[in-house]
Amino acid sequence: MSTFLKKIRYFTAGKPIAANAHELYMRDDSAWEQSYRSRWQYDKVVRSTHGVNCTGSCSWKIYVKSGLITWETQYTDYPETPIDLPNHEPRGCPRGASYSWYIYSANRIKYPLMRQALRDLWREQRAQHPDAVDAWQAILDDPELGQRYKRERGMGGLVRVSWQEANELIAAANIATIKRFGPDRVAGFSPIPAHAMLSFASGSRYLSLIGGTCLSFYDWYCDLPPSSPQTWGEQTDVPESADWYNAQYLVMWGSNVPQTRTPDAHFMTEARYNGTKVVAVSADYAENCKFADEWVAPRAGSDAALALALGQVILQQFYLQQPCDYFINYAKRFTDFPTLVMLSPCTQRENSYRSGRYLRAADLAQWAAQPLAQWKTLALDQGSHQIVLPRGSAGFRWDRSGQWNTAQQDALSGATIDPLLSLAELGEGEVCIVQPDFSAPADRDAYTLGRVPVHWITNAEGERIPVATVFDLMLAHYGLRPADGSAPSEDAPCSPAWAEAITGVPRQQITRLAQEFANNARLTHGRSLIIVGAGINHWFHSDMTYRSIINVLMMCGTIGVNGGGWAHYVGQEKLRPLAGWAPIALGGDWQSPARLMNGTSFFYNHSSQWRYENVDAHSLLSPLAERDQFPHSLIDFNVIAERLGWLPSSPQLDRNPLTLAAEAADGDVKASVEQALKAGTLHIASEDPDAPGNYPRVLFVWRANLLGSSSKGHEYFLKHLLGTHHGVMEQDLQEKGLPLPQQLTWRDSVEGKLDLLVTLDFRMSTTCLYSDVILPSATWYEKEDLSSTDMHPYVHPFTRAIDPMWEARADWDIFKGIAQQFSVLCSGHLGKERDVMLTPLLHDSPAELGQACGVRDWKQDPQAFIAGKTAPAINVVERDYPQTYFKYTHLGPALAAHGNGGKGVHWDTQPEIAELCARHGSESLEGVGPCANMQDATQALEAILTLAPETNGQVADRAWRDLAAKTGQPAIAELAADKKGVHYRFADIQRQPGRVIASPLWSGIDSDQHAYTAGSLNITHAVPWRTLTGRQQAYQDHAWMQAFGENFPCYKPPLDTQSCRSVRQHNDNGQPELVLNFGTAHQKWGIHSTYTDNQIMQTLSRGGPLIWISEHDAQRANIADNDWVELFNANGAMVARAVVSQRIPAGLALMYHAQERTLNMPLSEVTGERGGIHNSITRICPNPIHMIGGYAHLSWGYNYYGTIGSNRDETVIIRKLSQVEWD
Incomplete structure (x- = not known):
């Protein structure tokens, strides 16, 4: 019967059925069943994931019905984990399960949008100028025209435009800006490439090809833990979440695992069911606390004091009173504890010393002639009581001697050595050591006194000086003496009683937790784990907290051990196929280097927040520092760092870098730039940041919500970068009559620095509200891409379940369209150009060996200028602007010519280039051989998977052999030998996730036999950490570290930003405040x-x-x-x-x-x-x-x-x- 007739008969009498003297009326219509079946019917299921910075990277089933996405559920087909570990599934969370709502929501950006005031202005100028670049230039030439649309930012008025009009305006703005100011005035911000690798690479490749600036994000988000580079020379490397199950003692410290690591939280609860004690350290009763066996609640911002007290108990009880052989052997071999440090007289107190820098081979006459002797650290052998030269320090990494390893051998004689932890047994006496104390009350000296045993040496200059081990200095720092393990008083710094007063945590609880944690590590040989997170990393002194915790982990021998160590999960930072992705993302297949910039310094500078700075840098210095050597203003430190090549700069110079190259005398661009900098006729742009040519003019934002999520100082962004309505109530330094920065020129403030803000997004975010042009990007279910994470060892695909809705496009296609328009419009404006670039002294390159002993500023002494040593390296990059589109869509020749690599490892990649050319077809450019096609996103993704050792076993084998040669450890060469036949294609990972291949770019070893944990390669194969000493470093000896009192981690109270005290007089609304x-x-x-x-x-x-x-x-x-x-x-x-x-x-x-x-x-x-x-x-x-x-x-x-x-x-x-x- 038809549905229409059923509706007519709906109110007719039903058929009675007798049932035990009762009348039961029934209708046998089962149409509702069909409705239910229809609701859950689908035409196909596609594997995809979510490109959001959550660290999950979960595999999802996307259901499609009648061409529409209907819902999503989790895949449960992950390969089995190594034996005795729970499996990964189910992975996912309610947030991910709700994503399909966005695709058809009213919040979806369906078409290209432009601010109406800008559109009208553009069309007006375009009608007057046949050339689009001239039209944009006319807008730049008239400040009033710019203000017409800048003041409308954030006020609505967004109207639909065509892709052609949007791309033409964007390309014209890029060309005009490059022509007038330079390519480094065009910048782009997109975060965390691991959660959508090719989408990130789309914009960064375009920017890198035109010479634009790619801004960093991990540091800007404050997800970067500075303590990791400081300790290990590693950005961040951590255990996969499955390794939590191996822990026998697990601490969640500032990491709310069930709430923020939802897909992985089951490993924590399963470990607890397995007998692991779980402790939660959190100022508030967060969700993870209810899953813990014990809750520790320190006051917010006091965590470093708690960690220091734990360290004191462990040192006292497990190193001095009842020494643990496992701990001591681990410390001798894998940490800097035995490394010798020079002491120098303390000017603040007579007959006392302060710790200085590491003793280097260059400091002793017998080793001064060693290659790179200033970068080779020394120890004292326990057997011979002689100073020895252990292998593995930074000097051995770059002297090509093949001795960059941590084998316990003297680098010269080859003899086995046993480095001495403490010099007490030498019996040469002790000296008084003075160390800063930032917790001291105002009525007490801001330093502590300790005693350390020393060894007296004669240095290369004939001076007799004392040296001590890091371990002895650390004991003094923690308030202990090596002789008897005693502390000077119960409430001395670093004691549990001292920590109780700061943190509010009872001293008895602190002592017991330290004993439990260390005793478990003693019994299990390191299986004590601390998960750390944003709760303690998002503070100004975050590295003090983290380093204090890391010291505890090093003392207990947990790093590099399955079930132990340091697990920092803040941001989906682990881009596993890194070496395959990087050259495509940064244009390295065509030219290098790319123009990269530290995001925090960029935004601090160009949102003019430095103009309002209340923090005096002298308030942060150690009481032992020579204060007259340091400026008061934080921005002055940043300017100095950029000038010395420590930090990058953007814009880089106060002149157009294309013009500088064109005008270089005799064609020697580098010499010309160097001479101009030394003469003072050319300057770093940050020395005059508000000059019209010294700030960014065009900013791209994609895969990000810069203004709605990460813009610390949001109102300053609105005021100075955007020039629109804002809520800043602070007065600048000049208005308050305070001293001005000394390293830069103070000008009247600039409001509305950006001429154009372009945002790509699939939804109307806060950043979109303030943008000039909004381009609709495809959602995560409408494009192809790759995702990876720290939390599991797989690479996941994004798959196009449906075509992009309305006029949305995938990021690769959006920037391809802009590049195409750019190539067309640049005719007559930009051709083949030379671009002057300043590059900082980069880690994992020989340039990291800059100034070994002290800091020389060439601004004070121009003769000290050495490009790439005491100043940035000066590079000249050839750019063929009309070929930007060709280069964007083709894999360039540089990889075949020069090979590929990362983190100091290098390998030949010609076989992979030939494979890609054969698979995807190739085209040639004049003067350049065949270039593999990357017109489509899937071709670019295949290139990433083919070039990366993590997804191509042949590449991995070559990479391991290179590291084996560099370290002199032949066994390393075989670490991927059994995976030479593995090569993941994009279709492979669409079918099922596959575990990545072990790669020398990471500190752990991926294996089917055990969970991944960071540092295991260093522990098992004597590969050094990428630090000065080649070991895990508890001690930092740089001159600025000493000046700020951070040789060792210490407790520093939360920063006083003075934001409440400096607020202007505000209205009283009658409510308590x-x-x-x-x-x-x-x-x-x-x-x-x-x-x-x-x-x-x-x-x-x-x-x-x-x-x-x-x-x-x-x-x-x-x-x-x-x-x-x-x-x-x-x-x-x-x-x-x-x-x-x-x-x-x-x-x-x-x-x-x-x-x-x-x-x-x-x-x-x-x-x-x-x-x-x-x-x-x-x-x-x-x-x-x-x-x-x-x-x-x-x-x-x-x-x-x-x-x-x-x-x-x-x-x-x-x-x-x-x-x-x-x-």
Whole structure:
């Protein structure tokens, strides 16, 4: 019967059926069953994943019905884990399961959009100028025209345009900017390539080919732990989550695993079921605390004190009172504990010494002639009591002697050595050592005194000086003496009683936890694990906390051991096929180097936050420092670091680099630039940052929500970069009458520096609201790409389940279209050009051996200028601008000519280039041989998989053989021999995930037999860590480290940003006001800002911006649950609803980030502007320590080391809104 007739008969009497004297009326219509079946029917299932920075990289089934995506569920076909480990599945979370909502939502960006004021202006100028580049130049030439659309940013007015018009405007703006100012005035920001590798590479390849700047992100996000480069010379390398199960003692410290590592949390709970003790260390009662056996609750920002106290107990009980052989043997071989350090007289106290730099081979006459002697560290042999030259330090890495290994042998004689941990047994006496104490109250000396045993030597200059081991100095730092393990007093620095006063954690609990952790490591040979995260990494002094924790792990011999070590999971940073991806992403297949920039310094400079800096760098210096040698302003440190080649710069020089090359005398560009810098006729651009040619003009943002998620100092971005409405209430230094920076020129502030902001996104984010052009990008179910993570050893595919909806395009195709238009329009403006580039002293290159002993600034002494040594390297890159599109879509000749590599390892790659040419076809460019096609995204993805050792066994075999030769360890050459026949193609990983192949680019060994853990290669095969000593370094001896008192980790209180004290007079709304510490934890209902505007996630949460406060603080401020409140300081203001909870400690306001400006945003009473976001009340404060470069492991690398964008030290004023106004 038809549905229509059924509807007519709906109200007719049913057929009665007798049932036990009762009448039962039934209808046998089963149409509802068909409806149910139809709901869950589908036409196909496609494997894909989510390109969001969550570290999950989970494999999902995407269901398609009638050409529409209907829902997603998790795949459960991961290969089995090694024996005795739980399997990975199920992987996923509610956020990922809600992603399909976006595809057809009203929030989807369907067409290219342009700000109406800009569109009208562009069309007006385009009608007057036949040449598009001239049209854009006309806009630049008239500041009033620029202001016409800049002041409209964030105010709506976005209208639909064609792809042709959008691409033409963008390409014209790029060409005009390059022609007038230089290519480094065009910049791009996209984060974390591992979660969508080719999408990242799309924009970075385009920018690198035209000479634009690619901004770093891992440091800007403050996901980078500076302690990792400082200790291991490694950006970040950690165990896969399956290795948690091997732990016998597991600590979650500042990492809310169930909430932020949802797909992996089962390994933690399974380990606990298996008998592992689980401890949660968190200031608030976070979700992970309820899964733990014990909750430790230190005050926010005091974690370093807790870790130092744990270290003191371990040193005292397991090294001095009852020495553990396993710990001592591990420390001797794999740490810098036995390394000798020179001591120098302390000027602040008579008859006392302070620790200096490592003793080097160059300091002793018998070894001074050694190659790279300044970069080879020394120890004292326990058997002979003679100073020896252990292998493995940085000098051996670059002298090509084949002795870059940690075999316990003297580098000269080859004799076996047993380095001495403590010099006490020599009996040569002790000296008084002075060390800074940043926890000291105002009425006490800001330093501590200790005793260390020494050995007296005569250096190459004939001076008699004392040396001590790192271990002895560390004992003194922790307040212990090697003789009897005693401490000077119960409450001395680093003692449990001292830590109790700072952290609030009982001293008995601290002692017991240290004993449990170390005793477990003793019994299991290192299977004690600490998972760390953003809760302790997003602070200004984060490396002090992390290094304090890492010291505990080194003391207990846990690093490089399955089930032990350091597990930092903040950001999906592990791009496993790195060496295959990098040349494509950065244009290295055509030319090198790429123009790379430290994101934090870039934004600190160009959003002009330095103009408002309240922090005096002298307040951060050690009381033992020679203060007159250091500036007061943080920006001055950054300028010095850029000048010395420690940090990169962008823009780089105060002149167009294309013009510099064209005008170079006698064609010697490098010599001409060097002479001009020394003469002072050419300058680093950051020395005059607000000059019209010295700031960025065009900014691309893709795969990111810069303004809605990561823009620390959000209101300063709006004011200075965008030139639009803002909520800044701070006065600049000149307005406050404070001293101005000395290393740069102070000018009137500039508002609206960016001429063009272009954003690619699939949804209307906060960044889109402020953009000039918005390009609709394909969602994660509408394109092909790759994803990988630290958490598991697989590479996952994105697969196009449906074609991009409306006019959306994949990122590869979007930038391909821009490159094509660029190549067309540059005719008559740009041709074959030479581009002058300054490159910092890069880690993992010979340039990392910069200034070994002290710091010389060539600005003070021009004769000290040595490019690539005391100053940036000067490079000249040839660019053929009309061929940009060809180069973008073809694999260049450089890989075949020069090979490939990464992290100091190098191999031939000609077989892979030939394979790609045969597989994809090739085309030739004049003067260049056949180039493999990469027109399609899948061709580029195949190139990545073919070139990477992690996904091509033949490449892996060659890479391991190169490392074997460099280290002199032949067994290493066979580590991938059984995988030579493995070569993952894109179709392979679409069928099923496959475990990656072991690669020398990582510190662990991927294997089918055991879980991956960082450092296992160093432990099992004597491969050095990429540090100065070649060992894990507890001690940092750079001159700036000494000046800031951070040779060893110490407790430094949270930074006083003065944001609440410096706020201008504000209106009184009649409500009580409180000052609270402001924290921004990762949330349950979104991954950063993604999913937070998703209707499903909004329904599960309260929806809109929320701020969590304690019951105690709420009562003091007359705030009830769900009240609208206002948070503000000098940086800006934001409005949110209060969540009053007993799990939040008094004094803390916690806002889960990132919550967009697009939902529930009433007006702020203090600014009168629309209430801001979490970053409206933060501001960047770069740490000078993170600017050090050209010093072995302390050298800059893209996302490896550099200033971080911390925000947890901020304080805010909170009060209840007197009334809620929406307009």
